Amino acid sequence: MSNAAYGLLGAPLAMAALPLFVQLPAYYATHLGVALAPLGGVLFAARLIDMLQDPLLGHLLDRAQAQQRRWMALGAAVLALAFAALWLPPQAGAPGAWLALMLVLAYGAHSLVNIAYLAWGAHLPRALGAVAWREGMGLAGMLAASLVPAAILAGDAAQVRPRLAVYSLVYALLLLLAMLVLLRYAPPAASRTAPQGWRDTLRELTRNRAVRALLLPYFLNALSVAVPATLALFYIGDQLGAPQQAGVFLACYFGAAACGLPAWTALARKLGPLRCWRLGMLLSVAGFCGAALLGPGDLLAYGAVCIAAGAALGADLALPPVLLGRALGAHLGAGAGFGIFTLLGKLALALAGLSLPLLAWLGYQPGHGGGPSLTLAYAVLPCFLKLLAIAASRSTT
Structure with missing residues (x-):
């Protein structure tokens, strides 16, 4: 309770x-x-x-x-x-x-x-x-x-x-x-000794290798989630030709994330949160690789993609905060650590918005069907960012 x-x-x-x-x-x-x-x-x-x-x-x-x-x-x-x-x-x-x-x-x-x-x-x-x-x-x-x-x-x-x-x-x-x-x-919450000034906070962040090692994979992974979230409705409407089914697909995505949370939590207790997070990112890559192959009418296949990506989202939501909490150490305040995490997440959302002018530059026009540029941005780019995040997480202990 x-x-x-x-x-x-x-x-x-x-x-x-x-x-x-x-x-x-x-x-x-x-x-x-x-x-x-x-x-x-x-x-x-x-x-x-x-x-x-x-x-x-x-x-x-x-x-x-x-x-x-x-x-x-x-x-x-x-x-x-x-x-x-x-x-x-x-x-x-x-x-x-x-x-x-x-x-x-x-x-x-x-x-x-x-x-x-x-x-x-x-x-x-x-x-x-x-x-x-x-x-x-x-x-x-x-x-x-x-x-x-x-x-x-x-x-x-x-x-x-x-x-x-x-x-x-x-x-x-x-x-x-x-x-x-x-x-x-x-x-x-447990009381902790925290730095009292900006210089103290920056000094502790510089010394804390475990926190610094988390920042790059967290940001890359957040960007890999933000880009398809920005483009999902365009992909569903133009690539699949089913804008009326957008609510169903979103429900599959978030529902799978909710159902996956207990499984990731249980698995993390056995394998550790970092290894489980990597497994979640690999599952997401597998799902979006499938999305890169879909076209008009492939609704059941895209439903499977949503379930796989949603299940992987459960790992993205649950495990990085646990890793950060363990990495903070005795002197770096949790507020400062999570303040940096939330800043990176919002920066990822802001940068994901640049995918829209990029698509326009590549010739994509909403409402006129999908194509290689939309598939590249929605499915291939997130896979690349996820793989970079997995590689960057190798330095995390």
Whole structure:
């Protein structure tokens, strides 16, 4: 039960993360009339701030270990309010300016809670089980976030705002409940000696070879996941010719990841998390090699690809945080370590966005069928990045 109490917060954190990156831009463009050029500028600036603030937030959390619970509770309250405010902007005024302000608040609050949450789990007595619960609940939250807002926005236009208000209220209650369960029933995180200044943190990071060895394979692997995630809907619609089946394939992908988490956790206890992570990356390579051979109508085969890649995602989610927790040592703070991890993950998402102009340069046009350039970017490039990550992980101990 203690692992479940810790893991529950993963659901509302994931439910907030997906709309912030995927659904809100389309909502502001199509429902609120924000032009694409200023919308893109707002998103770029907010995401740049979000990416760069993570190491700072992690360092500050390390310096305030005694107050982390209070900071998490405050961050959760700000996140709930900003989440509602993003969906329900004032009906009079400039929605673009409102979006900019609320995104900065939401990103900051989400990063604060998430980094503290990851650092908490890194030092629990049964970290593997706790991480499995956290990532499993996160996948459940991601599924909910991918289905519910989409259904609301696709419904009656007159009912969109009232239904978003109800959705925001339910989200706030779930976040509050998960935070209360965490603070009351989850096992306390172990207290650690952390560097007190930036120079101390950088010095400890320089000395800690185990952490430094994890950064490159983690980044390469995160990029190998972010690229196909960015291109999945284009591949399903143009290469397979089945845009209406996108929801089914995404459900197979996330469902396989959730089902695979307990298996990876059990296997990691026998073989070790690093070896299991490599096996997961190899499974993903096998799946995407299959995707490189598919064309229009190969729906069952692509379903198998989604299941294989989703099962591999379970290893990607559960095992790198455990490896980082073990590598931190006695003096490098967990907040700083996970702040760097989250920065690398967001950098991978940002770089994955460059795959779209690359495809345009190669001649791909959405809605006009797939082709070698789309297959290369969606299936072959992630395999190459995964193999590089496996090779880079050889230096990890």
